[in-house]
Amino acid sequence: MNAPLEPTSAPTRDAAQAALLAALAGIVPDHCLLWKQEDTIPYECDGLAAYRQVPLAVVLPENEAQVCQILAACHALGVPIVPRGAGPSLSGGAMPIGNGLVLSLARFKKIIKVDPLSRTAIVQPGVRNLAISEAAAPHGLYYAPDPSSQIACTIGGNVSENSGGVHCLKYGLTVHNVLRVRAVTMQGEVVEFGSEAPDAPGLDLLAALIGSEGMLAVVTEITVRLVPKPQLAQVIMASFNDVEAGGNAVAAVIAAGIIPAGLEMMDKPATAAVEEFVKAGYDLEAEAILLCESDGTPEEVAEEIERMSEVLRGCGATRIQVSQSEAERLRFWSGRKNAFPAAGRISADYYCMDGTIPRKHIGTLLRRIQEMEAKYRLRCINVFHAGDGNMHPLILFNGADQDEWHRAELFGADILETCVELGGTVTGEHGVGVEKLNSACVQFSPQELEMFFRVKAAFDPAKLLNPDKAIPTLARCAEYGKLHVRNGLLPHPDLPRF
Numbered sequence: 046m047n048a049p050l051e052p053t054s055a056p057t058r059d060a061a062q063a064a065l066l067a068a069l070a071g072i073v074p075d076h077c078l079l080w081k082q083e084d085t086i087p088y089e090c091d092g093l094a095a096y097r098q099v100p101l102a103v104v105l106p107e108n109e110a111q112v113c114q115i116l117a118a119c120h121a122l123g124v125p126i127v128p129r130g131a132g133p134s135l136s137g138g139a140m141p142i143g144n145g146l147v148l149s150l151a152r153f154k155k156i157i158k159v160d161p162l163s164r165t166a167i168v169q170p171g172v173r174n175l176a177i178s179e180a181a182a183p184h185g186l187y188y189a190p191d192p193s194s195q196i197a198c199t200i201g202g203n204v205s206e207n208s209g210g211v212h213c214l215k216y217g218l219t220v221h222n223v224l225r226v227r228a229v230t231m232q233g234e235v236v237e238f239g240s241e242a243p244d245a246p247g248l249d250l251l252a253a254l255i256g257s258e259g260m261l262a263v264v265t266e267i268t269v270r271l272v273p274k275p276q277l278a279q280v281i282m283a284s285f286n287d288v289e290a291g292g293n294a295v296a297a298v299i300a301a302g303i304i305p306a307g308l309e310m311m312d313k314p315a316t317a318a319v320e321e322f323v324k325a326g327y328d329l330e331a332e333a334i335l336l337c338e339s340d341g342t343p344e345e346v347a348e349e350i351e352r353m354s355e356v357l358r359g360c361g362a363t364r365i366q367v368s369q370s371e372a373e374r375l376r377f378w379s380g381r382k383n384a385f386p387a388a389g390r391i392s393a394d395y396y397c398m399d400g401t402i403p404r405k406h407i408g409t410l411l412r413r414i415q416e417m418e419a420k421y422r423l424r425c426i427n428v429f430h431a432g433d434g435n436m437h438p439l440i441l442f443n444g445a446d447q448d449e450w451h452r453a454e455l456f457g458a459d460i461l462e463t464c465v466e467l468g469g470t471v472t473g474e475h476g477v478g479v480e481k482l483n484s485a486c487v488q489f490s491p492q493e494l495e496m497f498f499r500v501k502a503a504f505d506p507a508k509l510l511n512p513d514k515a516i517p518t519l520a521r522c523a524e525y526g527k528l529h530v531r532n533g534l535l536p537h538p539d540l541p542r543f
């Protein structure tokens with residue numbers, strides 16, 4: 046007699062999908078619900094396309110009341126939820142879960158209010174980052190954090206990733222520019238974090254929410270701080286014939302007591318890739334270029350440009366060019382802002398890393414990356430927020446070749462773990478997502494990871510909101526062989542290790 050057939054997963058998935066659709070049909074109109082494979086496949090990944098998963102369904106609610114009901118319904122059904130903005134996350138944070146629902150905030154596109162008096166704007170989470178500055182421009186104001194993806198990425202995702210950008214060195218990250226967030230918990234309850242006043246009563250849970258990668262609550266409204274547009278901005282393009290010298294110049298500028306409005310670095314392979322694409326006017330002979338921006342009144346800018354030029358020359362800059370018009374300044378920046386797409390012109394795929402190190406170690410890390418290129422037999426181009434020590438090595442590989450992808454992953458992990466060794470962190474602004482779970486084991490002790498899980502459980506005890514992202518389990522760390530050993534005592538000897 047034949048052995049009974051193992052039940053296939055298809056009916057289970059179909060049944061789970063049917064139950065979910067039945068629950069959601071009573072909450073949102075038909076046009077807000079996608080469930081056919083051809084409709085859900087476009088959501089199968091985010092900007093980290095190497096990891097993919099098709100969800101049971103995608104829901105695009107139109108108002109906060111629907112968000113509350115969707116979350117409560119999924120909570121009752123035990124269906125996991127992945128919140129999603131525009132999807133350019135580079136860490137797999139917005140990647141769906143196979144037995145889960147994608148909750149897209151794409152219809153939350155309203156700029157509710159721009160208030161020039163309090164220099165704030167109240168916006169919905171699906172508003173694009175750049176659209177906030179565009180709406181504030183008539184009042185001479187703008188929203189300072191400017192991720193390179195700002196034409197596409199949404200402020201809800203920026204809040205969840207604590208996004209940074211070129212101007213964050215002087216003006217702060219998302220966490221420094223958001224005053225209040227309204228959000229919905231997995232149980233469907235609306236909660237407000239922070240306030241429009243300079244401070245809010247109670248624990249500072251706003252800071253806990255910002256950067257929580259969609260794991261604590263679904264953001265539905267945000268009050269952001271706006272800053273006045275400076276009278277003038279100019280950028281220096283400084284060339285170096287040695288990457289380490291360029292890296293050391295970054296630390297020297299800050300050590301001289303200058304906080305530039307932007308301080309970015311690109312190595313020679315990066316400028317070569319970009320120049321062909323954007324025609325930014327970069328020095329293609331230099332081993333590295335630094336872009337250092339100054340903003341303020343014309344007098345302040347003139348003085349700061351002079352001081353920065355002096356420091357850069359002292360650090361071995363071989364050529365210094367200062368933008369002479371707004372058009373030239375934007376052209377210099379357009380090269381930096383288009384560096385990731387430019388990488389796509391010279392390689393079938395690229396893997397963007399996002400580690401942070403103390404500025405004084407930039408030169409050391411760049412040298413170590415050069416050694417890794419030989420070790421993993423892959424090219425890497427470097428472009429980064431140098432002033433913040435936030436590195437974005439782009440590892441070039443061919444995704445059709447599994448061995449190349451495997452080597453790219455090992456190369457990436459090596460870079461991130463070197464960042465930790467140099468006193469830095471495994472992520473600066475792109476989040477841990479699914480991508481850096483192993484590397485996070487190297488960063489955090491079991492005690493710290495247990496604390497993170499407790500914070501998560503305080504908001505979402507059922508572990509349904511973007512689960513299995515951002516915080517590695519102790520079992521994963523044991524398997525990765527990177528569970529911290531303190532005082533010679535192996536923590537959790539009960540966990541299986543391979």
Ligand SMILES: Cc1cc2nc3c(=O)[nH]c(=O)nc-3n(C[C@H](O)[C@H](O)[C@H](O)COP(=O)(O)OP(=O)(O)OC[C@H]3O[C@@H](n4cnc5c(N)ncnc54)[C@H](O)[C@@H]3O)c2cc1C
Nearest residue numbers: 130131132133134138193199201202205208209259264474
């Ligand atoms: C070319 C390129 C350049 C980039 N440059 C930068 C850069 O300079 N700086 C930088 O910081 N990042 C950069 N990124 C990464 C990315 O753009 C940011 O992480 C951005 O914040 C993601 O925005 P999003 O709204 O589209 O979020 P998604 O990618 O959709 O989601 C990102 C995370 O936020 C969560 N999330 C989204 N919306 C909500 C919500 N309403 N409530 C709760 N959770 C939510 C998701 O679950 C996910 O975990 C770049 C990406 C690309 C492709």
